[in-house]
Amino acid sequence: GYNEVAETHGHPLLDFLGKFWGISAWMLELIIVLSAVLGKYSDLVVVSALLVVNALLSFMQERRAAGVVRTLRRRLQVSARVLRYAIWQVIPARELVPGDIIRVRPGDIIPADVKVLTGALSVDQSALTGESNDTDKAPGEVLSSGSVVRRGEGNGVVMLTGAKTFFGRTTELVQQARPKLHIEAVVAKVVRWLFVIVGALLGVVVVLSLIRGVPLMEMVPLVLVLLMSAVPVALPVMFTVSMAVGSKELTKLGVLVTRLSAAEDAATMDVLCVDKTGTITMNQLAVTGVIPLRATEADTLFAGALASQEANQDPIDLAFLAVAKERHIFDNLPKVALVSFMPFDAKNRRTEAVLQQNGQRFRVMKGAVRTIAQACGLQAAEIEALEARVSDSALKGYRTLAVARGPETGVPALLGLVTLYDPPRPDARQLIATLHDLGVPVKMLTGDAL
Template identity: 70%
Template sequence: MSGPEDGQHAEAREARDLAAASLRRTLAELRVDPRRGLSHAEVQARRGTYGYNEVIEKKRHPALALLAKFWGASAWMLELVIVFSAALGKYADVAVVSGLLVVNAIVGFVQERRATGIVESLRTRLQVRARALRDADWRIISARELVPGDIVRLRSGDIAPADVELLDGTLRVDQSVLTGETAEVERVVGEVLASGSVVRQGEGNGIVLATGARTSFGRTAELVRMARPRLHIEAVVASLVHRLLIIVGTLLGVVLVLAFVRGELRLDLAPLALVLLMSAIPVALPVMFTVSTALGSRHLAEHGVLVVRLSAVEDAATMDVLCVDKTGTITMNRLNVAGVSPWGGATESDVLAAGALASQEANQDPIDLAFLTAAKDRRLFDATSAPTVVSFAPFDAQRRRTEAVVEVDGRRLRVMKGAVRTIARECGIEADALDTLAARVRDAAQRGHRTLAVARGPEDGPVELLGLVSLYDPPRPDARQWIATLRDFGVTVKMVTGDALEVASELAREVGLKEIRRPGELRAANADVASAVLAADGFAEVYPEDKYMIVARMQAAGHVTGMTGDGVNDTPALRQAEVGIAVSTATDVAKAAASVVLTEPGLIDIIALVDEGRRTYQRILTWIINKISWTILVASFVAVAYVVTGEFVISAFAMLLLVFMTDFAKIALATDRVRPSRAPETWKIGGFVAMSVTVGVMMVAESLGLLYVAWSHFGLAVDDRAVATFSLQLLLFFAVFSLLSARERRRFWASAPSMPLLAALAADVALGAALPFAGLPALLPTMVAEPLRLRLRGRDVPSRQRLRQGLLPRSVRQSSIVELGDPPRWR
């Protein structure tokens, strides 16, 4: 009779047989030897057939992107100006404003395309990496180079680079990117991992079935989502612009009410009102921010820092706490065998040989590589009599060991390495001996060494402890230096690691970090967790949720936090941090979660990130200071001048010219020379706002004083085109000199502007000086100023006679202001 268990065993055998048959068919169809992989010639031939493992991204047509520039607050206001000017029959204004609208769209389009090109070029360096077997040699290649038939190695933290059928091993995978379901599923031999799936646990080899657009999820290469969360600076600017619109709107309301009371309310006031409102809107703000952060990203790329999300450049300026992982970040992530402690009658060679057999080179795991390197250096295995690996069980968090079955001289042995207590339990070590082992582990830990136990035994029998091996991951030579430098920049550095407290503490002392705690102390310190976090230099024995908690607590306390990481366990904290930094050895999942990716080992390049972020901050702050003061100047100048003269001293057309000339010159601020601060920046800029308002009010007083002199003594009252010309040039020169002053936090001559900024301002000055001679509507050539000056004073009777006789230019004779009689007065 056969019972239920016999039926289950039969089903299991049948499943294994079907999987084996499926694998044989797959290998036969793809013509590949799983022990050697594809040859270089076979790869080239298949690439010619299947192409690269990528999906060509469909992008919006450039024409549609250009048309989008005609949609938005600034574009709408310009279009309203065009409509009002057409209704008033001012077709010259319509043509010029339409030209300005088109120029605005083209400049914004071109600059954003350049910035996008920079970011795209950086993203190409963030390709998914894959471990592939080619010509019997395991190598790490770009997933883009995979072809059907490639043998690949998958392990925890990897993203399946293509559709892969599993040849050996058991994996737990997350398919949420495909299905939206967060529950993990198991994949065994013969089953397929869909492209884009994330390996959460286990490891194994697989064969690539399909690549590129033929995969079930054909966008593997698009790991880095260019998410654009709202910038901190955008919130600040939005608040400032809101207040500026209130100020300008209030001033315009006063002017329109006064015009109504005076009986001077006209339809042609509408375009001017719109233009004044537009002066409070940051016309060139998106372009300036995009160019500034994109140029900063390109500069950082030269230092090996790839900015995935442009906002990270600005966030780096305000970052005041940086949490860093230990392994691979502070340390070399290159374990070396520091010592071997045999147990019983075993020798050092026995211990290292067994440990090497319980390792696998394809994983590129630092612990495995340390054992394999030590065995190779001591020549423990002969090339002709090397043991054959029958099976291999990788490390996982539950078993806490690696295990292999190997065949040596015709007999099979079971070898394992792992946590000392775990291996000791498998070996049946008694309590007294366990205390001796614990003492050796503590002694090694005090020197910053990590200790593993190695055991060996028959395939189906008990295993025997061979000894202990201590491993050491030395700190990077520059670790102490960059930690000290970041402290000088006002950034607090905290080490966060899953290693034991003793190991972490010893290493921390070597790099200048003193107090290392366990995260359990934070859970107990509920009253003031943030203070407890700040008081420590780091934390050991942490889990992924602890890293996330540390970052979240710091943010809740008002700190801008950075986090470095390389593994799946770092992903929650990398996503939570304002500046998530994936190190050069990071897994694909960690890179996808980060906003910055380092391409060079170590963290010295983070200093460049902080420096560039603070430079970008200073440029944006200069823009804010100048925008506030200049908007107050323009709106108050027009409003107050109308109140005291009864005339609008600048036309809508002249105002439009002024807005565009000044705003687009400010884009060059993205290239300006600035001095980064030595402390983290903050967007609590109340003092700078107050200073901007003060500067704006002072410029209003100065400009009105100059207008009074010109009005009273240089004949501006006779022709409103002369007033518009004077006001245009006055406000233009104020804009230029106020920008030169605002760009420096010290004396304005302390540093020279960048050449692009200087060229932009010089072009503005030259254009402003040339405009009156261009014959543009509502602008008067300055050569008419002298006869008008004499006319206004009333002292030149022949000039008044010539005015009656039509001897002055038509532009003066046709002016609605010029009449025979007393000239207009400054009220």
């Protein structure tokens, strides 16, 4: 089959007829049957109209929302570079099959579970794991479907597609989930109590009829009267109309409502569980602190920024360049010319650049603390002490890198440590405060503590 998670689309007619199935629909249908038996055609027409209007409103709104979702999916179709018949070609990702050789580059969405054959890559797996930090992948490792390539290029072989991938299995579980709707629980409770009341009244009527010797068939009109008076026949329509109006208002605010009851369900939630990365945080790393060792903060940030490239669009590089610009690190300094640049890869675990300033060449690097410390010739005890400081920062959710500078061919000196973190979104504090004021506590789902 195609490399996609198959959606179960019911026949439109069956979907429409399904609107006549449920507690609220049964309630109206019972009244329709009794009205037809007793010849109360005016009641039959009114209740039938309410039942049909309720079904039409719900069906049309959900079909419209489903159409919008399908249009978005078509526009967001992913393509893949695949080697077939000894020719590289671009095809829709849904046509990939296990065994295909594909090539991925920065910015590509991994279209299937792929085993890396050649090259070294750094991928963003936040859609799968919630982690904002990129993950390095070397030959032999697997790229999960749904990941995004940040740096590096490489070839890989497709291992699993569609619903067999980790991302596909997760999608299937979401599609199979059928939570009980709050509105259904409310209507069921109301109808249940109404039927208890009607049943009690009918019991009294039957007992009195038997005592007085009145034929039970003469009590049927009274049953209809009791049902019509006790059961709110406009209740289902009222719910549907009010939710349709609410969905229209939400649409004006840019919210896509895929089913009418979604707005009502959201309004009745008592706890909101949210993902951390990209939801209450920016999913963009930022420098939060500098720990100078053999240089000032400015010198450490200067070297770290020189060991970064904006063209790579690497989150760490962008964080160093942003803080250097914010603190005017490069202002009033002699011009620096780039001689060479070595980007980060899984093997060397650092970025490195050779630059020239005032006719002299020098080298800067930044990367994993142990890697940079070893490059600087530090002893094992000193490295352990540095990693202990890194562990303290990690407990706060920070990521720590080391920065070094030295001559072009000599041993560099460790300048300092730089901590980075994923800052919260500007509106996160207000959103959480508003929800708390509404009595809805917010729980953050994150894997940082694992």
